[in-house]
Amino acid sequence: MAVKTIWQITHSCGHQAARDLSDRAADRRAGFAEWLAKQECTACWRAAKGGDEEDKAAWLEAKRAEEQAESDAWSEQYRNTVVLPYLAPAAQAVRDAECVAVAVDVAIVRTPNTK
Ligand SMILES: [Zn+2]
Structure with missing residues (x-):
């Protein structure tokens, strides 16, 4: 398509x-x-x-x-978007600032109950 x-x-x-x-x-x-x-x-x-x-x-x-x-x-x-599974393993290999920013966003998205 x-x-x-x-x-x-x-x-x-x-x-x-x-x-x-x-x-x-x-x-x-x-x-x-x-x-x-x-x-x-x-x-x-x-x-x-x-x-x-x-x-x-x-x-x-x-x-x-x-x-x-x-x-x-x-x-x-x-x-x-609750889950971005493909980013999880990549988080370990984060090197540049952009990836860090994305990883932080994902962490916020995935831990909504953490205060
Ligand atoms: Zn018109």
Whole structure:
């Protein structure tokens, strides 16, 4: 089965748009598509904004909101991932800082009752 990268989004304004999410990590696409569906489509959003002057600032703001939402969605999904078994043996061989960070996150996820 091919990996789904084009998502048909039905925006809050009722319009549909195909979004290519291939530049997103595979495990983040569903959450991001869900967030997109809560937004107006680009045309409606632009029409609502109006005025070229604010356009760039508004776009940047929207872009930041998008990335924040994406990151939130991913965190949410990650929290709900109870077991990452393939990381357990790897933890013994942790060498670089990134792996340490991941291992710490896993430890938090796997020991929810520890206070
Ligand atoms: Zn629309």
